[in-house]
Amino acid sequence: MSTTRTILICSGKGGVGKTTTTANLGIALARSGASTVVLDADFGLRNLDLLLGLENRIVYTAQEVLAESCRLEQALVKHKQEPNLALLPAGNPRMLEWLTPKDMQAIVALLEEQFDYVLIDCPAGIEDGFKNAAAAAREALVITTPEVAAVRDADRVIGLLNTQGISPVQLVLNRVRPKMMSSQEMLSVDDVTDILALPLLGLVFEDEQVIVSTNRGEPLTLSDGNSPAARAYSNIAGRLQGEEIPLLDPAKMRRGLRAKMRELMQTKIF
Amino acid sequence: MTLKDLIDKLLGRQPASADTARQRLQLVLAHDRSDLNPELLEQMRREILEVVSRYVEIDLSETDVSLETEDRVTALVANLPIRRTL
Numbered sequence: 103m104s105t106t107r108t109i110l111i112c113s114g115k116g117g118v119g120k121t122t123t124t125a126n127l128g129i130a131l132a133r134s135g136a137s138t139v140v141l142d143a144d145f146g147l148r149n150l151d152l153l154l155g156l157e158n159r160i161v162y163t164a165q166e167v168l169a170e171s172c173r174l175e176q177a178l179v180k181h182k183q184e185p186n187l188a189l190l191p192a193g194n195p196r197m198l199e200w201l202t203p204k205d206m207q208a209i210v211a212l213l214e215e216q217f218d219y220v221l222i223d224c225p226a227g228i229e230d231g232f233k234n235a236a237a238a239a240r241e242a243l244v245i246t247t248p249e250v251a252a253v254r255d256a257d258r259v260i261g262l263l264n265t266q267g268i269s270p271v272q273l274v275l276n277r278v279r280p281k282m283m284s285s286q287e288m289l290s291v292d293d294v295t296d297i298l299a300l301p302l303l304g305l306v307f308e309d310e311q312v313i314v315s316t317n318r319g320e321p322l323t324l325s326d327g328n329s330p331a332a333r334a335y336s337n338i339a340g341r342l343q344g345e346e347i348p349l350l351d352p353a354k355m356r357r358g359l360r361a362k363m364r365e366l367m368q369t370k371i372f
Numbered sequence: 373m374t375l376k377d378l379i380d381k382l383l384g385r386q387p388a389s390a391d392t393a394r395q396r397l398q399l400v401l402a403h404d405r406s407d408l409n410p411e412l413l414e415q416m417r418r419e420i421l422e423v424v425s426r427y428v429e430i431d432l433s434e435t436d437v438s439l440e441t442e443d444r445v446t447a448l449v450a451n452l453p454i455r456r457t458l
Contacts, residue, residue, distance in 0.1 A: 250393050250400075257401050260444075286376070286388035293394050297401065299444045367376040 106214040107342075109221050110239035110268065114255030116226030118247050119276040120144075122312060122321075123335070124223040125153040130323040130339030132186035136218040139178065143206070143235035144225035145193040154181060155319025156189050163191040164209040165200055174212055183324060188217075192235075203237030210238035228258055242268050243303060247277040248289040256298055272303040274338060279308050280352035286368070291352060304338035305350060306331050402439035405446045413439065420450060429455040 111124045121144070128140040141164070142150040151157045162177035181187040192209070193201055213220045222239055225231035236242075242263050246256040256273075263271050275294055282288035295302050309331035315322045322332035323339070337347045380387055403409060408416075417437040424430055436451040 250397050253397055254400060254404065257404065261405070283390075286390040289390050289393050289397075293390065297394070297397055367379075368374050371375055371378060 104214045106217055107219050108210055108214060108238060108240045109219070109342075110224055110236050110242040110263075111221055111245065112224035112232065112235070112242060112259055112263075113226065113245040113252070114228060114257075114259040115246075115252045118252050119245050119274075119306070120226075121149050121153055121223055122316070123243070123245050123274060123276070123306075123338075124150060124221050125321045126323045126331075126335035127339050127342070128154075128187050128219075128221050129181070129184055129321045130336050131219050131221075131342070132181070132184045133323065134339065134343065135186065136343070137186050137216070138219040138221065139188045139190055139213050139217045140221045140223060141210070141213065142189065142191045142223050143201075144223055144231070145191050145201075146195055146225065146231070148191055148195060150223050151179075151189060151191065152319060153316050153321065154187075154189055156181065157319070160189075160191055163193050164205075165193045165197065167212070168205055168208055201234050203234055206234050206237040228262060232259070232262070236263065236266060236268065239268055242271045243274055244271060244298070244300065245274045245276055246294065246298070248275065248279075248283070248291075248294055250289075253289070253294055253297060260298060260300065271300055273298060273300040274303055275305045277308045278305050278352055283352050284368075302349065303341055304334055305352070306334040306338075307350075307352070398441060399439075402441045402446050405441065405444075406439055406448075408439065413437070417450075421452070424452055431455050 111120050111127075113120050124140050128138050131138045140150060140154070142148045144150070145163065151160055156179050159179045162172045164177065166172045167174050167177045178188040178190055181189070190209075190213070192206070210220060210222075222235055224235040244256050244260055244263070246252045260271060273295065275291060278291070279288055283290055291302070291305060307330040309329050311322060311327070311329040312331050322329060323335050334350070340347050377387060420437060421430065421432070421435060431453040434451075434453045438449055440447050440449045
């Protein structure tokens with residue numbers, strides 16, 4: 103019986119941060135000593151390699167491993183600075199048709215023999231790409247942002263994960279803007295967790311450093327940087343491993359007179 | 373109502389958009405989850421009223437049939453006040 107945690111990272115909607123989350127969690131888990139592999143199941147439009155700075159090092163994919171034209175070790179791309187992390191693209195971007203749920207289960211079974219964590223970066227949508235990516239997952243992280251379209255799509259995905267018996271399913275709320283939340287121009291953390299009825303594994307504040315880090319191909323968790331998103335991803339990795347780390351409170355992000363004024367304005371008067 | 377809501381109202385400003393977002397989401401998710409569109413819901417409402425009216429007199433102006441969701445469970449909630457027959 104494998105003790106590997108095989109976790110699907112999905113969202114339904116595109117552009118909410120699946121790949122960024124996968125890259126940062128992968129690095130953070132690896133840094134804590136867990137042998138980790140990130141599997142890019144969004145291989146038609148693969149980007150995980152780019153965010154990890156490994157885009158020039160891919161030779162083979164899971165496809166060649168399953169066809170037995172190379173060994174698994176040859177296809178795994180080890181991260182330069184963080185050797186506990188490996189990347190495996192699920193397939194070649196030019197061959198969109200090959201992957202089936204069975205293929206996915208076969209490749210994940212191989213990975214589970216040697217890794218503590220298998221993170222599967224899921225494509226957007228809820229069609230075949232999602233179903234293939236989800237076929238071998240045991241648990242899932244649903245990434246969403248406090249926006250109506252992202253929450254609606256997350257809800258559809260959660261419904262599908264439930265029918266597939268994937269459990270636990272936990273929530274990561276990305277791109278949180280404390281200022282907008284406090285002026286009630288953005289859905290609150292409670293709004294989103296109430297609507298989706300999932301346990302919250304972490305919140306990630308909107309952070310320009312995310313763009314800087316993707317420019318460089320160096321995930322924020324790679325260094326001990328202290329930007330809000332870097333801390334958030336490290337915390338999420340810690341909580342995944344069972345550490346008790348309190349959630350950040352967006353309301354506490356804003357102190358001083360303006361915050362006090364805002365609080366006053368939100369007081370219920372009748 | 374909060375202080376901000378009151379000031380917004382006095383100044384004729386739009387209320388904060390998070391409330392609107394939450395209400396719209398709750399409605400659209402209830403429909404998504406039950407696979408019922410507003411048109412079908414309206415048709416069902418008419419048929420329910422028709423059936424119930426055969427047995428008791430309903431106050432038609434006060435009826436409310438809607439989908440409500442809590443903790444991922446969606447329920448059809450019908451509130452059909454019965455007229456006093458006196």
